[in-house]
Amino acid sequence: MKILDGKVCADSLVADIAKKVTEYADSGLRKPHMTVILVGEHPPSESYVKAKIVSCENADFESSLIRFPEVIKERELLARIEEINNDPTTDGLIVQLPLPRHINQQSVINAISPEKDIDGFHPANFGRMTLGQKAFRPATAYGICKLLQFYNIPIKGKHCVVIGRSNIVGKPISIMLSNDFDIGNATVTLTHIETPRKLLLDETRRADIIIVAVGIPGFVTPDMVKKGVVLIDVGINRLESGKLVGDVAFDEVAQKCSWITPVPGGVGRMTVAALMINTLMAYQNNFNLA
Numbered sequence: 001m002k003i004l005d006g007k008v009c010a011d012s013l014v015a016d017i018a019k020k021v022t023e024y025a026d027s028g029l030r031k032p033h034m035t036v037i038l039v040g041e042h043p044p045s046e047s048y049v050k051a052k053i054v055s056c057e058n059a060d061f062e063s064s065l066i067r068f069p070e071v072i073k074e075r076e077l078l079a080r081i082e083e084i085n086n087d088p089t090t091d092g093l094i095v096q097l098p099l100p101r102h103i104n105q106q107s108v109i110n111a112i113s114p115e116k117d118i119d120g121f122h123p124a125n126f127g128r129m130t131l132g133q134k135a136f137r138p139a140t141a142y143g144i145c146k147l148l149q150f151y152n153i154p155i156k157g158k159h160c161v162v163i164g165r166s167n168i169v170g171k172p173i174s175i176m177l178s179n180d181f182d183i184g185n186a187t188v189t190l191t192h193i194e195t196p197r198k199l200l201l202d203e204t205r206r207a208d209i210i211i212v213a214v215g216i217p218g219f220v221t222p223d224m225v226k227k228g229v230v231l232i233d234v235g236i237n238r239l240e241s242g243k244l245v246g247d248v249a250f251d252e253v254a255q256k257c258s259w260i261t262p263v264p265g266g267v268g269r270m271t272v273a274a275l276m277i278n279t280l281m282a283y284q285n286n287f288n289l290a
């Protein structure tokens with residue numbers, strides 16, 4: 001069993017980005033700039049935002065963190081997003097999810113300019129990605145692809161099973177791996193809560209690659225996988241003890257895997273790295289550099 005180390009891969013990608021930023025700065029251009037909006041006080045969101053800001057420092061990007069209280073009205077948030085959409089000094093904009101219940105998440109996602117939507121959640125980007133056109137790819141799914149590529153894991157022609165169909169992880173990764181992309185051309189089965197248990201087991205037991213994003217600790221057990229499987233654990237679950245675990249019973253399942261991601265230190269690091277790649281792309285688009 002070998003570890004798909006998200007930290008090693010993310011550090012390498014961010015170091016390459018920082019080199020590019022130096023080249024652009026040497027030619028007199030400003031640095032790429034990511035703006036993050038954080039609403040309310042949600043401890044996991046605080047740590048995700050912190051990781052993004054630290055990664056911006058490592059990539060030599062500018063970053064801005066805009067905080068709003070939990071009680072902010074939706075229209076005030078939308079007005080601020082509109083201002084940032086029109087600000088030429090910001091290349092990429094993230095509104096950290098989840099948002100308070102009184103704010104419509106989809107309205108907020110739709111309000112972000114597709115040109116600054118580095119999370120890749122806007123319907124325009126999601127649609128273009130689905131059609132195989134140039135787009136910001138949803139960051140977690142893109143991060144998983146870059147991790148598989150970094151470790152030279154074959155994808156083309158492989159049988160891949162995705163567990164979970166959320167708009168931010170399961171759905172986009174199933175589309176991306178099945179598309180005719182440079183990191184793609186797999187045969188993908190997407191499973192979800194209505195997938196009968198027997199069918200789920202039939203699929204996972206013959207899968208070459210499993211990607212699990214359900215948010216249930218220990219969901220994937222050794223009896224569900226074949227020997228030699230590549231296992232990507234997207235889950236981030238905090239146990240009562242405070243320990244962070246994924247969706248895989250790691251100690252038992254790892255022995256059967258050829259490759260597996262740890263939690264933490266796996267996909268989470270790659271999500272942030274993919275945001276850096278997308279921000280650089282937004283910047284290059286702004287300056288016609290690509």
Ligand code: NAP
Pocket residue numbers: 140163164165166167168169170191192193194195213214215216234235236237267268269271
């Ligand atoms: P989500 O929106 O809650 O979606 C979970 C998905 O799992 C849903 O599609 C649900 O099906 C499916 N599901 C639930 N129980 C299932 C079962 N018993 N069998 C099969 N499918 C089942 O979650 P998410 O946003 O995708 O996140 C999933 C996990 O990944 C969470 O732990 C989250 O914290 C983590 N995450 C990590 C990163 C990262 O960067 N590492 C990024 C995003 C999320 P239905 O659609 O039918 O309800």
